[in-house]
Amino acid sequence: MRAQEELRTLTLVDEITGLYTRRGFLALVEQKFKIAGRLNRGVLLLLGDLDGLRGINDTLGYEEGDRALIEAANILKETFRESDIIARIGGDEFILLGIEDSHTEAEILSSRLQKGIEIYNAKRKGSYKLSISMGVARWDPESPCSIDDLLNLAERSVYEQKQKKGRGK
Numbered sequence: 428m429r430a431q432e433e434l435r436t437l438t439l440v441d442e443i444t445g446l447y448t449r450r451g452f453l454a455l456v457e458q459k460f461k462i463a464g465r466l467n468r469g470v471l472l473l474l475g476d477l478d479g480l481r482g483i484n485d486t487l488g489y490e491e492g493d494r495a496l497i498e499a500a501n502i503l504k505e506t507f508r509e510s511d512i513i514a515r516i517g518g519d520e521f522i523l524l525g526i527e528d529s530h531t532e533a534e535i536l537s538s539r540l541q542k543g544i545e546i547y548n549a550k551r552k553g554s555y556k557l558s559i560s561m562g563v564a565r566w567d568p569e570s571p572c573s574i575d576d577l578l579n580l581a582e583r584s585v586y587e588q589k590q591k592k593g594r595g596k
Contacts, residue, residue, distance in 0.1 A: 444500035452514035470566040474581035
């Protein structure tokens with residue numbers, strides 16, 4: 428039974444960052460949508476793509492790449508609420524889902540994350556700086572959409588930001 432529980436945990440929690448995996452994230456999303464609908468509040472989804480991870484892996488090794496992922500995860504955990512769902516959904520992709528309140532407008536979330544990254548980079552000594560391209564999408568209880576639709580909107584926004592930075596996907 429312990430082995431089964433460990434296997435289940437591994438499918439829901441990322442072993443490198445300690446964040447939820449895509450599967451863990453998706454298992455919690457519908458419940459968050461139901462709560463937001465009952466409260467008649469929107470839900471914000473922030474999708475972040477860690478810039479330059481491939482370069483870190485290629486020049487400094489995968490151990491340093493993993494360290495960059497861990498540090499990015501720590502910044503996300505320190506920046507956002509415990510009630511928000513934070514996950515690593517791909518190699519260098521992170522996602523946050525939170526119910527809106529007066530402190531969770533899209534610009535505030537993006538700004539808060541950017542400030543956390545800047546503080547980390549100012550303290551860090553090393554050959555690279557962390558950077559995350561971000562996209563935000565909003566779920567509206569008045570005209571709900573699927574999580575896939577929300578992810579697609581956020582992905583387009585991330586891609587546009589990467590293009591502006593000159594780092595196409």
